[in-house]
Amino acid sequence: xxxxxxxxxxxxxxxxxxxxxxxxxxxxxxxxxxxxxxxxxxxxxxxxxxxxxxxxxxxxxxxxxxxxxxxxxxxxxxxxxxxxxxxxxxxxxxxxxxxxxxxxxxxxxxxxxxxxxxxxxxxxxxxxxxxxxxxxxxxxxxxxxxxxxxxxxxxxxxxxxxxxxxxxxxxxxxxxxxxxxxxxxxxxxxxxxxxxxxxxxxxxxxxxxxxxxxxxxxxxxxxxxxxxxxxxxxxxxxxxxxxxxxxxxxxxxxxxxxxxxxxxxxxxxxxxxxxxxxxxxxxxxxxxxxxx
Amino acid sequence: xxxxxxxxxxxxxxxxxxxxxxxxxxxxxxxxxxxxxxxxxxxxxxxxxxxxxxxxxxxxxxxxxxxxxxxxxxxxxxxxxxxxxxxxxxxxxxxxxxxxxxxxxxxxxxxxxxxxxxxxxxxxxxxxxxxxxxxxxxxxxxxxxxxxxxxxxxxxxxxxxxxxxxxxxxxxxxxxxxxxxxxxxxxxxxxxxxxxxxxxxxxxxxxxxxxxxxxxxxxxxxxxxxxxxxxxxxxxxxxxxxxxxxxxxxxxxxxxxxxxxxxxxxxxxxxxxxxxxxxxxxxxxxxxxxxxxxxxxxxxxxxxxxxxxxxxxxxxxxxxxxxxxxxxxxxxxxxxxxxxxxxxxxxxxxxxxxxxx
Numbered sequence: 001x002x003x004x005x006x007x008x009x010x011x012x013x014x015x016x017x018x019x020x021x022x023x024x025x026x027x028x029x030x031x032x033x034x035x036x037x038x039x040x041x042x043x044x045x046x047x048x049x050x051x052x053x054x055x056x057x058x059x060x061x062x063x064x065x066x067x068x069x070x071x072x073x074x075x076x077x078x079x080x081x082x083x084x085x086x087x088x089x090x091x092x093x094x095x096x097x098x099x100x101x102x103x104x105x106x107x108x109x110x111x112x113x114x115x116x117x118x119x120x121x122x123x124x125x126x127x128x129x130x131x132x133x134x135x136x137x138x139x140x141x142x143x144x145x146x147x148x149x150x151x152x153x154x155x156x157x158x159x160x161x162x163x164x165x166x167x168x169x170x171x172x173x174x175x176x177x178x179x180x181x182x183x184x185x186x187x188x189x190x191x192x193x194x195x196x197x198x199x200x201x202x203x204x205x206x207x208x209x210x211x212x213x214x215x216x217x218x219x220x221x222x223x224x225x226x227x228x229x230x231x232x233x234x235x236x237x238x239x240x241x242x243x244x245x246x247x248x249x250x251x252x253x254x255x256x257x258x259x260x261x262x263x264x265x266x267x268x269x270x271x272x273x274x275x276x277x278x279x280x281x282x283x284x285x286x287x288x289x290x291x292x
Numbered sequence: 293x294x295x296x297x298x299x300x301x302x303x304x305x306x307x308x309x310x311x312x313x314x315x316x317x318x319x320x321x322x323x324x325x326x327x328x329x330x331x332x333x334x335x336x337x338x339x340x341x342x343x344x345x346x347x348x349x350x351x352x353x354x355x356x357x358x359x360x361x362x363x364x365x366x367x368x369x370x371x372x373x374x375x376x377x378x379x380x381x382x383x384x385x386x387x388x389x390x391x392x393x394x395x396x397x398x399x400x401x402x403x404x405x406x407x408x409x410x411x412x413x414x415x416x417x418x419x420x421x422x423x424x425x426x427x428x429x430x431x432x433x434x435x436x437x438x439x440x441x442x443x444x445x446x447x448x449x450x451x452x453x454x455x456x457x458x459x460x461x462x463x464x465x466x467x468x469x470x471x472x473x474x475x476x477x478x479x480x481x482x483x484x485x486x487x488x489x490x491x492x493x494x495x496x497x498x499x500x501x502x503x504x505x506x507x508x509x510x511x512x513x514x515x516x517x518x519x520x521x522x523x524x525x526x527x528x529x530x531x532x533x534x535x536x537x538x539x540x541x542x543x544x545x546x547x548x549x550x551x552x553x554x555x556x557x558x559x560x561x562x563x564x565x566x567x568x569x570x571x572x573x574x575x576x577x578x579x580x581x582x583x584x585x586x587x588x589x590x591x592x593x594x595x596x597x598x599x600x601x602x603x604x605x606x607x608x609x610x611x612x613x614x615x616x617x618x619x620x621x622x623x624x625x626x627x628x629x630x631x632x633x634x635x636x637x638x639x640x641x642x643x644x645x646x647x648x649x
Contacts, residue, residue, distance in 0.1 A: 134318065166314035167319075196307065
């Protein structure tokens, strides 16, 4: 860093903070607008966009939009569906992908290199390029339920969960992390007679906290925000997640206050969660950038 | 660390098996299926058996042609002119519909045209909407990849200073990334609104009412630009963080050395920072490109491909046909074309940014 004389140091600091703050405004204003508008009646909401009142909790403030949103659509059901789909997928994905990562790094088995290469190769296949044939496959797959054997997964929880349990990125994250663990530890446990399952549960997983957090956060964001897939495979309200549920608020009359209330309702908890675990969120994105 | 204690085929397959099976069923099979289906006439539900149709789907989507027309002349050879003074040309429709002189143009429609001297050249396509989708997606990728990557780097450099409270700014810049693109798109519909939109109100206030109100998403010349700006706003924080992690791998001693040598900030960036970011740059570019090619949600929520197909995209077309019209083979063909595009552009980027040593 260059030497800075003390009297222009203060000025420089002010300039720096001003620049940083102006940029911050660009990123934050739509979200502030969303939350503030969710408390305002439509007419005032539109009137307020002409001034700074758009970003302030002023005028006729109430929770009416939230009540009306719940009346217009089964909002609670949509939230529940999203929580089920996201929660189950995250948990299954952590289990399945960590097991696979464990096998790829610590166990010496025939076919290991080939299978790992194939899985990593899928990283260059965007989901959008397989969505259409996957739709055809999902419409024919068998499922066993209370009604016995049925065919076709459309309109269900499993169609939103099972295809996303294993993915290349999550397996890659576990492989990268496990590689840095001391291999002697695992071999020592084996020499002492521990089974593979015991090594996984008692030796490796207790050390896997950071990668579990990373994988969980990335999966959570991807699943909760998913749109294209549920749009195609879920037509029935019973299984509809929050992002697809938005359509309700766009049919017939366009009540902006209610839309803002719904958007706030499905976004603010995630934002709060993010602000609370900010470092972990950012670290998880950063770790996808560490090249193997 | 091969020893009898770490070797076990059964344990390996048992533990990697579930993931391998799921990935095979839900990624590899659909991927191969897409290729296979693109050579058929498969529909989601159909009473007729599926038939092998060869390259018909590709010809239907990618068929293009070109014809240059000379203006009509009267008996003396003078150019016939329309009421507005422009030369009159033979009707295109007469040439592309069952015209025995031009069998190669049959079924094509006008995509765009341009004028050279008195003659007019028409570029024709069998599927004009898909061609527009292809063009829009390429424009989107070509603008978003460098602009978003560049802005993300600028933000990362700003955030990489040692200042009190810098983590707060980093958290704010990253915030839109955790918000669903569907939510963001709906919010920005309100910002871009032609009447009470925040953007129009802001521009009008800054110019004391001189700036005309624009329906940003309803105007074919601004709609794609509006979506580009919003997409960059939403995702730039993601790549800022990737650049940041790259910046933090550069050794501080290099900066100290540059400082001792009396390097200017630009020289420090050019000769210390940038060379240290080579791998990060390749990754950022490829990730943005892959995400940009997948453009769908913004379109579905904001414009539905309109106005006048100005925001049609490849994935939007794939979904509209594969799901909307239940034309699985047509949608699959578009998917395959998309994959080939993504793959070749990623390989090209990797080649262009290779280590030149």
